[in-house]
Amino acid sequence: MTLRQRRWAAYGSGRAVLAFLTALGALAGAALTGAPQAGAAQRATVIAPGVTYEEVDFQGAKGTARAHVLTVDLSDERVRVGLLYPRAVAARAAVSALADAQGAVAGVNGDFFDISESQHPGVEATGATVGPAIADGRALKAAVPAGQRFGPALPPGTTTRDVFGVDADRRARLDRLSLDGSVRTPAGSLPLGGLNQYALPVGSIGAFTSDWGSASRVRATCGTDTDRAAPCSTDTYEVTIRHGRVVETSDTPGGGAIAAGTTVLVGREAGAQRLRKFSEGEAVTVSHRLVASVARTPYRFAIGGYPVLKDGRPLPGLDDAASAVRTAVGAADGGRRLLLFALDGSPEYRTGLTIAEVARAMRALGSVDAFSLDGGGSTTLVARGPGADSVTVRNHPSGGAERLVPNGIGVFSTP
Structure with a gap:
């Protein structure tokens, strides 16, 4: 009997007992003692x-x-x-x-993802995931607000920032990843509220990079932190930063591929009001990283x-x-x-x-x-x-x- 079979034979769960059957020898197709019969496990x-x-x-x-x-x-x-x-x-x-x-x-x-936008007429689903993501040690995106997630209700005490990852020491673990980012200009520094995510917190500024893809960024300004179906914001602004300088501004979030070396800032409500103060040619530095709650070594991979x-x-x-x-x-x-x-x-x-x-x-x-x-x-x-x-x-x-x-x-x- 394998270690897994011994573990299973010792396992019970009260009202809904999970049954495991061995496929070896004469035991093939026979239920373990005290467990409801089910199928067989293959070698x-x-x-x-x-x-x-x-x-x-x-x-x-x-x-x-x-x-x-x-x-x-x-x-x-x-x-x-x-x-x-x-x-x-x-x-x-x-x-x-x-x-x-x-x-x-x-x-x-x-991860769960933005699969449908039926509550926002004219706005297409982005297909982007709910939680953070890291690929090859590089942060791709941060988590949407809890009220904006798709999928079943979260268990008590969990958040959209929860991840499963493997760190640089090749150990798999549960963790939480929070966004730490800023937008710095000669006039001061502003907090960054989102990174390549389909929903931004109310009143925030989010960054979109070439990792985002070509989907419209309008969805990022729809809903609220507690209600995914709430209407899209009517107070939005977008600033395009290329090689550290403002090159374009717009009252409406756009779409299309974002070139390497370019960051698009999208603001809603208070975030939009702050972005309206930016002027073309102004120097802007955008920084962002995902900070772990548990791991002391960087993650090579993480998923929401x-x-x-x-x-x-x-x-x-x-x-x-x-x-x-x-x-x-x-x-x-x-x-x-x-x-x-x-x-x-x-x-x-x-x-x-x-x-x-x-x-x-x-x-x-x-x-x-x-x-x-x-x-x-x-x-x-x-x-x-x-x-x-x-x-x-x-x-x-x-x-x-x-x-x-x-x-x-x-x-x-x-x-």
Whole structure:
């Protein structure tokens, strides 16, 4: 019996017990003592050195759910984890396309994102994610205000600034990333309220760089810190900074690609009033960074979502009523082992699991900390087969095909 099977055999969860079955020998297809019967777990398949894939069935309150699980050994120097994204914050692509474009051997979808703007007529959804993101050690974006997020209600005590990341010491951990930024002019310094995000705090100034992409920046001035559906602001202003000088101003946020070496400042309400004082040719310096609450070494990779398991314990107040197809990521062995988890969306398993059940499932798989990512039609897990040079989708997306998503977690292997 493997370590994972021993952990599972010792695990129970009261009202909604999650069932795990071994696929080895005479026990194949037989339920463990005291657990409701479900399907069988396959023998783990090696995807690359330090990376394995398997399927595990769980019995939730609404029925059997099949999980596709990748285990990544971060202590293996040949393996690393990074952000999958289409080279722009406000853009989307299929997880399989992102993985193949970046050379990943496996991956899952990532953060919740701005998928619909039906409450703001004439304003298009940006496709940008809710939380912070770091790719290859570089800050791509900061978090939107809590009232502007898409996705299920956050568990008590969590925020849009929560991330799951891997630091420069190759340890996976839960953390929070806050924006620290400023706009400096000869007249003084102004605080920066946003970085490449689809929603800015009321009264703030946000910075958009070439990492944003070509999507319109109008959405950043819609809604409020507590109400995503509130009307767009009528008091806005935009200033374009190129090589440290103001080169253009506008009363309305624009769109289109932003050139390298250029930063577009968008202000709303009080932020707009401050930007109106800028004049063409004026020297302006914009600085920004994401500051971690926990890590003492820089993050090489970080992605948004929300925590569901911390120090081996499910967070209090997790929903245990709404079942759905879900994606999660977990850390074990002091952050040296990573688990990527995606439920199957085929009709046979579409009832899925509740968030509370996901937390218990991740703990049963060995995670000490776990983090929920976007689910439903977004849930996708991809991995290469033996000898393949491209990935295949291993779960069945609940929408019948891969949904285009803004980011994900990629697993990379160096032979």
